[in-house]
Amino acid sequence: MADRAEILLVMWKDHREQARQHENQRGIMTNVLVLLSAAVVAMIAQLGLQPDAIPLTVTLMAVGSYGAVAAAKYYERFSASSAQCHHILTQLDDTEPTLHLVADRLEAKQRQRMEFKVTSRLNLSHVWLVLFVLLVVAGGILTVLCWR
Numbered sequence: 001m002a003d004r005a006e007i008l009l010v011m012w013k014d015h016r017e018q019a020r021q022h023e024n025q026r027g028i029m030t031n032v033l034v035l036l037s038a039a040v041v042a043m044i045a046q047l048g049l050q051p052d053a054i055p056l057t058v059t060l061m062a063v064g065s066y067g068a069v070a071a072a073k074y075y076e077r078f079s080a081s082s083a084q085c086h087h088i089l090t091q092l093d094d095t096e097p098t099l100h101l102v103a104d105r106l107e108a109k110q111r112q113r114m115e116f117k118v119t120s121r122l123n124l125s126h127v128w129l130v131l132f133v134l135l136v137v138a139g140g141i142l143t144v145l146c147w148r
Contacts, residue, residue, distance in 0.1 A: 005095050012088040019081035026074035030128060033067045037135050049145045057143040064135030071132060075125035 040060045047053040089101045113120040 005092060008088050008092050008095065012085055012092070015081045015084040015088065019078050019085065022074050022078040022081065026071055026078075026128070029070055029074070030067065030131070033063050033132075033135075037063050041138075044142060049142070049148070051146055053146045054143055057139045057146055060139030060142065061136045062139075064132045064137075064139060067132035067135065068129055071128040072125065075128075 037060060040056050040063065044053045044056045044060075047056070086102075086105075089105065093099055093101050093103075
């Protein structure tokens with residue numbers, strides 16, 4: 001039977017791949033929804049701000065709403081995989097204390113925070129969420145303008 005460290009490494013690699021997959025899927029989804037939103041805005045511009053464009057403005061709000069929920073879910077899955085990775089690193093440290101994996105990770109994180117004082121405070125999931133909320137707001141504003 002494989003030793004404990006080998007098993008933990010395989011598990012760590014699996015969870016890292018899952019975390020990466022969630023981020024890749026979120027990125028692809030964001031690209032598709034931004035492209036779709038751009039096409040909807042272009043169609044609204046073609047029609048002009050009139051009542052006939054309201055179905056398009058509602059579509060823009062729906063795309064933004066879906067994107068916000070999906071991005072939040074992708075982040076939740078990414079966080080779960082990352083938490084598993086951290087737990088496994090702790091177990092690896094317990095198995096082989098000379099590795100200092102958790103301490104080294106914490107030190108690197110602290111250096112990163114010192115170098116990027118402002119942006120390190122931003123949660124990346126909030127950045128994506130704001131993008132999609134702005135699409136909802138833009139759709140709402142365009143809807144109101146089309147009613148006039």
